[in-house]
Amino acid sequence: xxxxxxxxxxxxxxxxxxxxxxxxxxxxxxxxxxxxxxxxxxxxxxxxxxxxxxxxxxxxxxxxxxxxxxxxxxxxxxxxxxxxxxxxxxxxxxxxxxxxxxxxxxxxxxxxxxxxxxxxxxxxxxxxxxxxxxxxxxxxxxxxxxxxxxxxxxxxxxxxxxxxxxxxxxxxxxxxxxxxxxxxxxxxxxxxxxxxxxxxxxxxxxxxxxxxxxxxxxxxxxxxxxxxxxxxxxxxxxxxxxxxxxxxxxxxxxxxxxxxxxxxxxxxxxxxxxxxxxxxxxxxxxxxxxxxxxxxxxxxxxxxxxxxxxxxxxxxxxxxxxxxxxxxxxxxxxxxxxxxxxxxxxxxxxxxxxxxxxxxxxxxxxxxxxxxxxxxxxxxxxxxxxxx
Numbered sequence: 001x002x003x004x005x006x007x008x009x010x011x012x013x014x015x016x017x018x019x020x021x022x023x024x025x026x027x028x029x030x031x032x033x034x035x036x037x038x039x040x041x042x043x044x045x046x047x048x049x050x051x052x053x054x055x056x057x058x059x060x061x062x063x064x065x066x067x068x069x070x071x072x073x074x075x076x077x078x079x080x081x082x083x084x085x086x087x088x089x090x091x092x093x094x095x096x097x098x099x100x101x102x103x104x105x106x107x108x109x110x111x112x113x114x115x116x117x118x119x120x121x122x123x124x125x126x127x128x129x130x131x132x133x134x135x136x137x138x139x140x141x142x143x144x145x146x147x148x149x150x151x152x153x154x155x156x157x158x159x160x161x162x163x164x165x166x167x168x169x170x171x172x173x174x175x176x177x178x179x180x181x182x183x184x185x186x187x188x189x190x191x192x193x194x195x196x197x198x199x200x201x202x203x204x205x206x207x208x209x210x211x212x213x214x215x216x217x218x219x220x221x222x223x224x225x226x227x228x229x230x231x232x233x234x235x236x237x238x239x240x241x242x243x244x245x246x247x248x249x250x251x252x253x254x255x256x257x258x259x260x261x262x263x264x265x266x267x268x269x270x271x272x273x274x275x276x277x278x279x280x281x282x283x284x285x286x287x288x289x290x291x292x293x294x295x296x297x298x299x300x301x302x303x304x305x306x307x308x309x310x311x312x313x314x315x316x317x318x319x320x321x322x323x324x325x326x327x328x329x330x331x332x333x334x335x336x337x338x339x340x341x342x343x344x345x346x347x348x349x350x351x352x353x354x355x356x357x358x359x360x361x362x363x364x365x366x367x368x369x370x371x372x373x374x375x376x377x378x379x380x381x382x383x384x385x386x387x388x
Contacts, residue, residue, distance in 0.1 A: 001038035001045045005029040007052035008213045014059050015178035015217070016224050023231045024220035028213055030239035031165075032157030036249045037209060043083040044209045050080035051090050051185075051210040058094050059181060061111070062101040070114040077118025085126060086207045089189035089196075091115055096188065097181045133200060136318060139282050140201035143194065147203060154205035155212065157245040164238050169215050172222030179221055185214035253373040257288075261372035262341060263296035266303065269379065275335040276303035277361070279342045280354045287312065287319035289341040289375065303339050307331050325356035332360045340378040345371060349378025 009025025016024075028034060037044045054076040061069040080087045098111035129136070141147065152162035173183045189211055197203035223231040248254050253261070276293065279285035290312065293302065307328065310321035323331035332338075338361065340349040349369060350361050364380035371377075 001034050001048065004045070004049040004052045004213060005034070007049065007056055008216055011052065011056050011059065011181070011213070012217055012220055014056070015181060016221055019228055019231060020217070020220045020224045023223055023235050024213075024217045027220060027235050027238060028216035030235070030242060031212065031216070032161070032242045032245040032249060033155060033209065033212060035246060036157075036255065037206070039249070040255070044206060047080060047084035047087045047210045048212065050076055050083055051087055052213045054080055054090065055094070055181060055185060055213075058097060058111070059178070061114075062098065062107070065107055065110055070110060073111075074114045074118040077115055078121045080210075081119060081122030082125060084207070084210065085122065085129060086193060086202065087210045088119065088122065089192040090185065090210060091119075092188040092192050093181070093184035096184045100180060132317070137201050139284055140204060142201065143197045143203045148194075151203075151205045151208070155208060156215075157242055161238065161241045161245070164241060165215055165219055168219035168222045168234070168238075172218040172220065172224075174221065179218075182214050182217035182221065186211055186218055256374050257292065258373035258375065259292040260296050262292050262375055262377060265370050265372070265377050266293070266297050266339065267301070270301060270303055270339065271337065273335060274303040274337045274339055275332065276305050276339045276341065277307060277332070277353075277357060278305075278340075280352070280357075281319055285343045286322075288343045290320055292375070293341055306333065306335075325354075328356040329360045334382075336382055338364055338380040340376075340380060342376045342378075343374065344376065346376040346378075349376050350380070 005025050005028050008028045009021045011021070012024035013021030037048070054073060057069060057073045057076060061073055077088075077091070080090065094111070094115065098108050101107075152166055153159050156162040156165050169186065172179075173186075174180070175183055190208060193202060193207060220231075223234055252258070278289045281287065290305070290308075294312075307322040308320045309323055312318060312320040315321070322328075340353070340361075342349055342353070346352075347369070348366060350358055350366070353361075361380060363382055365383050366378050367381045368379045369376060
């Protein structure tokens with residue numbers, strides 16, 4: 001993300017001058033999402049950096065086409081696709097910019113060849129990933145108007161901050177000359193993901209993180225006619241709006257999950273012989289909860305995970321495999337106490353846990369429920385035991 005901030009500044013310098021570059025780089029740096037995904041061990045920061053570098057290389061090779069520049073562009077496109085397949089939607093924006101910016105049409109075909117070479121190493125990942133859509137992304141909810149409206153807040157870190165960035169970006173959008181690269185980068189991948197989400201579940205705000213540099217660039221273009229003092233003041237105002245979120249994401253539960261709190265509850269209340277049950281695979285319920293427990297709860301005193309048949313990240317799936325629905329009662333057995341750990345807020349931890357698990361847990365009553373950030377933890381006891 002540090003490198004990406006520098007690249008955003010370099011792109012801004014080329015498309016709008018020193019003032020645009022300075023404001024764009026600083027604006028990108030102070031956005032809470034930049035800090036958050038710089039902290040997470042995920043590929044999103046690498047994808048953002050690769051998208052920024054590919055765009056800078058595109059601007060340079062359109063100015064002076066050279067073999068080494070085409071080769072470098074191909075390598076970075078491959079890196080972008082390998083880091084995050086959705087990031088290849090950036091090529092739609094690059095295609096438009098290359099078509100408009102190439103001095104001769106053969107310059108566009110030169111870009112097209114370089115892009116095609118860059119995509120080639122990604123094709124095997126795309127092929128194998130396509131075979132796993134039923135297990136890896138089927139939990140993503142369908143696109144709705146509410147989810148679309150919530151996207152800017154999730155993308156920038158807060159409603160006020162999102163409003164400020166959106167207002168500046170709409171003022172700065174332009175398809176004139178060099179400014180078109182930032183506008184196309186912002187609009188076309190977003191429209192492409194929305195179109196793809198009509199066919200397969202793909203609409204997640206974080207999948208659009210590679211467009212955040214474009215938002216920073218377009219917002220800075222809105223300020224290029226302002227004085228340096230006004231531009232700096234606007235950037236500082238955006239930074240100040242993000243301070244509460246910046247403080248929050250640096251806390252123990254700053255990434256919306258109190259994972260360590262799960263361990264504290266189980267440490268204080270679990271007993272030998274207890275059993276642990278997780279929610280369904282939908283919306284990452286089972287996978288996220290199981291990962292949190294396995295990471296923070298020592299195996300020596302962790303309740304038994306009796307439904308798991310294959311651990312997570314084996315046999316081509318992120319989540320663990322569990323007993324078939326018909327075998328859930330046999331796998332569960334007849335323990336006296338059952339813990340249920342769910343991702344999300346549930347008054348009843350058995351709510352929407354799945355028909356097979358609900359049926360197997362009918363002999364149990366909820367004795368107590370704990371709420372920690374991002375999770376619900378329930379302790380169930382056999383009804384005969386609960387009545388004593």
